[in-house]
C-alpha cells in the first residue's frame with residue numbers, strides 16, 4: 001500500500017460555512033487525496049489525508065483557485081505509532097549540541113520516539129532562559145514592580161523603589177529561584193528519561209556526520225545544533241576599552257551603580273533600564289532608532305517613552321554614538337542627536353543591542369552547513385540545514401529569539417530528523433511580550449505591515465482610560481490597538497500596552513490563529529472588570545464610541 005500522509009493546512013479568507021464547503025471540495029478534487037475536512041470556517045484549518053506523492057504546492061494551488069489562501073502547517077506519516085528507526089552503526093540516534101531549552105525539547109521528543117539521544121553541554125545546564133535570561137530578569141522586574149506599586153497606592157510615584165540596600169537580598173532570592181528551576185526543569189528531566197545521556201564538553205562538527213567532543217569523535221545517526229546566542233555589542237570606538245556590562249553581567253551585579261547608560265531601546269534595554277531605575281539608579285536610555293520599541297506600533301512606543309520619562313528614566317531617540325571613553329572611573333558616551341553633539345556620563349554602561357547566534361568555532365563549513373548574514377544557521381521549513389543529516393533549532397537559527405519558539409523548534413527538529421515526519425516550522429500568530437511596566441504585548445501584523453502586504457485594513461485605538469479594570473486599579477497607563485481586514489473584519493493584529501498585557505494577548509492570539517473576526521470578539525462574553533475586556537471594547541471601538549456605553553460593554 002502506498003504511504004499516506006496527514007496534512008494540516010491553515011486556510012485564510014474563509015468567512016462563512018459556504019467557504020468551508022468550497023475549500024473541502026477543492027481539496028477533494030486533487031488526485032490521490034482520499035479525505036479532506038474543514039470542521040468549520042472559523043477553524044481556519046483543513047486536514048487532508050493523501051498519498052505522500054501529493055505535494056504541498058498542488059494543495060495550495062487548489063485552495064488558491066477556489067479563492068482562498070493556504071499554508072501547510074504540518075505533514076506527517078499517517079501511522080499513529082511512528083518510531084525512530086535505529087541508526088545503523090551510530091552510537092546515538094540523535095546527538096544535540098547545546099543543553100538549553102531547544103535542546104531539552106528536542107531530547108524529550110526524541111526519547112518519546114524511542115531514540116537513544118545525547119545532549120552535549122559545555123556550560124551551565126539549562127542554557128540562557130533559566131540561568132541568565134527570562135527567569136532572572138522577570139523575577140527582578142517583579143520585585144521592583146511590587147515595591148513601586150505598594151509604595152505609591154495611587155500609582156503616580158516618581159521615585160525609584162525598593163531602596164538600593166535591598167538589591168543584594170533580591171539578587172540572592174533570584175539566584176535561589178534560578179537554581180531550583182534549573183534543577184526541576186532540566187536536571188531532573190534527565191532522571192525521568194533514561195535514554196537521554198548528558199555529555200559534558202565542548203562539541204564541534206568533524207565532517208559530514210561526526211561530532212568531536214573535547215577530542216573524542218562520535219558518529220550519531222542525526223545531529224541537532226541548539227547552541228543558542230550571545231550578546232552583541234556594536235563596534236563603537238572606545239567601548240571595549242572603557243568596559244561595559246551585557247545583560248548577563250547586569251542581572252548579577254553585586255552592587256548597584258549610581259548611574260547607568262543603557263545603549264539600546266529594544267526589549268532587553270527597556271526592561272532592564274526600567275528595572276534599574278526603579279532600584280534607584282539614574283538611568284539614561286540611548287536608542288539609535290527614531291523611537292523605543294521600534295518594532296511595535298508607534299502609538300505604543302510613544303506612550304511607553306512618556307511613562308518612562310514620568311519615572312525619571314531619561315530616554316533619547318535618534319541617538320548616534322560616536323565614541324566612548326573612561327575618565328577618572330567614569331564612563332563618557334559622546335552622542336549626536338538631531339545634529340547636536342552631547343556627552344552623557346555614568347558609572348556603568350549596559351549594552352543591549354541584540355544577540356547573535358553562536359556559530360563560530362563549530363567547523364560548520366567542513367560539515368557543509370551554511371550560515372546567513374548574521375551568522376545564523378540557515379534551515380529549510382523542516383529545520384534541516386544544508387547538510388541533510390544536521391538539523392538546527394532555537395536562537396542559533398536567528399530571530400525570533402524567544403524561549404517558547406526555541407522549545408517548539410527543538411521538538412519539531414528532532415521529530416523531523418528521526419522520523420522524516422516533514423513537520424513544518426510555522427510561526428503564524430506568534431505573540432511577543434516586553435516586560436516593562438506597563439507591558440507591551442503584540443501578535444499578528446501592525447497597521448504598516450498589513451498595508452505593505454497589500455491588505456486593506458481598518459484600525460481601532462482604545463485608551464485604557466476607557467477600560468473599567470484600569471480605572472478600578474487606578475492605573476490607566478496604556479492603550480489597545482487592533483488591526484482588521486477592512487472587507488471581512490478578520491482580526492490581523494493586536495497590540496496592547498497595559499499592566500499584564502502578556503495575559504491579555506493570548507485571546508487575540510487564538511482569535512488570529514483561528515481566523516476570528518472583530519464581530520466574534522464583540523459577541524464573546526468577557527468577564528466585567530478584567531483587563532481582557534479591553535479587547536472587546538477595542539473591537540467595539542471600530543463601530544461605536546465606547547465612552548457612551550453602559551456597563552459591561554453592552
Ligand SMILES: Cc1cc2nc3c(=O)[nH]c(=O)nc-3n(C[C@H](O)[C@H](O)[C@H](O)COP(=O)(O)OP(=O)(O)OC[C@H]3O[C@@H](n4cnc5c(N)ncnc54)[C@H](O)[C@@H]3O)c2cc1C
Pocket residue numbers: 097098099100101102103120121122123124125126127128129130132133134135137138201202203204226227228229247248268358393394395396401402403404406
Ligand atoms: C536577558 C534576557 C531575557 C530574556 N527574556 C525572555 C523572556 O522573557 N521570554 C522569552 O521567551 N525569551 C526570553 N529570552 C530569550 C530566551 O532566553 C532564548 O530565546 C532561549 O533561551 C534560547 O534557547 P536555546 O536553547 O536556543 O539556547 P540556549 O538556552 O542559549 O542554549 C544553548 C546552550 O548551548 C551551549 N553550548 C554552546 N556552544 C556549545 C558547544 N560548542 N558545545 C556544547 N554546548 C554548547 C550553551 O552553553 C548553552 O547552554 C531572554 C533572553 C535574555 C538574554
